[in-house]
Amino acid sequence: MNTKDIIVGILLIIPFVAYFAIPTYNRVNPAIGGLSFFYWYQTLWLAISALLFGIAAYIIDKGVKE
């Protein structure tokens, strides 16, 4: 295990931690346009996940030739 693997591992695990912590987001307020926190928070995490995974992919492939 080198530093690169550890960083990639952490990036991939973050969304698991976020989504498994159900009591932290199982709330109605603050709502956006009447939509509960429960729904928009989890949707927001899709965008965050794509960002984290994108960074992970970049780190893995940096310097690797196809």
Place this chain on the structure above:
Amino acid sequence: MIDTVEISVFLVFFIVFIAIGFLAKNFRKGNLNQLPEWALGGRRLGTFLVWFLVGADLYTAYTFIAVPSSMYSVGSVYFFAVPYVSLAFAIAMLTMPKLWAIAKEKGYVTAGDFVKDRFNSESLAIVIALTGIVAELPYIALQIVGMRAILTALLHPVGGNVTLISNIALVLAFLALIAFTYTSGLRGASLTAVMKDIIIFTTVIVVIVVALVAYHSAFTTAFTVKPVYADLPPKLYNAYWSLFLMSAAALYLYPHAINGSLSSMSAKKLRLSTALLPIYGIGLAFLALFGVIVYGIPAAESALKIYPSSIQGALVVPTIIASVTPQWFTGFAFLGIFIGGLVPAAIMSMSQATLLTRNVIRYVNRNLEEKRETFIAKLSMVFFQLLALGFVFIVPETYAISLQLIGGIIILQTLPAVFLGMYVKHLEKYAIAAGWLAGIASGVYFEIYSNFVYLHYSIIKTTLMPSAFGLIFVGLTALVINLVVVVIGTAIVYAMHKQPNISKEKA
């Protein structure tokens, strides 16, 4: 009133769709008599096309019909589809580029090919291949439920024998599908996937904007009508995480997802497109919310009431689209959802056919020529598409999500062989086979127990089972049992031999 505009727009775009499907055979030309060319597009798809192709497996009738339907009829627990999408791609990032590299080096086309070499067992490969084929069937059936829902919404205002006309239209659509997947293979599926997703993205954005402009307090109204939908009842926490974790683990075990990944040009391109796939899920989240917002749009809610309650759930998304957009747009959007079932059905049946020829028929007939192998693959694909069509008559529409989850319970039992097989060195094939058997048997048992014994249903409505921890997904229990057997089995083999993998199968 007959919606001529709606139906005409639908038909015109359907013709365009079929034309793209046929013309795709000239895309990145290859010899379509070779299986990797036909089934994997010659492993020449870039980041963009793999993103659409794998995304196409995600944006299916599951997304448009099954998830909104469950949200509408059961509530917030079915929002599990959102975390599922994010976590599935984290798992894919770890497993698929590695499988791609192994497959490229050794010329594998399926997960069965990998299992055969890894465990030195053709029998285990056949078991894995057949599990994949069976797991796809309910998933394809779900696509057909979605397509039928669209036809019902499209034709209901016309009147007459809607069921009969829908079934005829469905058969015709399937014949068109069979014709172009037969000629163009995965190239046809990936190019039509791009068309389908452009229509879907447009639809989701337009409908959400239009609905919220016209009914700006729709969510507030909906949560007033259904307060329990506003968040997740704490007694369903274990149901929620077991559903999203197991669905995520299952997605990339499905043969169609593996096919899609292996069609990538390089491991690097595959990794990037996989990383960006959660973005696809944002549309899924909005569509899931259609199942809630419908309670806040009186026009849609009353339009839904004209249908029998058994199919209302499946018609949530079509009804909202029809109530908030003009006829021409409704026709366009309906076509998007219709081919949103058709394209994944094509990809899924193609992956079943590939498994059957590579890992089952080849075992029976070892001297199979390449051209003949591909021909058998094409023929069996037609067979699977027709077999799945048969599900049309036995599926309860509103609980269609159970179809995908049943597929999940089945395919999860291949996890030890495929995912652990890639990363854990000391696994023994007999232990893997015993684990598979224990997983499948317990999964089937708990599924039957929950629906028919515990809840006294006469059809399958749920994949959650009662337990000491409240309701949990059957797939989790079955996989845990499977893994326990694999670990104990491997330990026993170790105790008996010093080098477990030395015992080669006498095949």
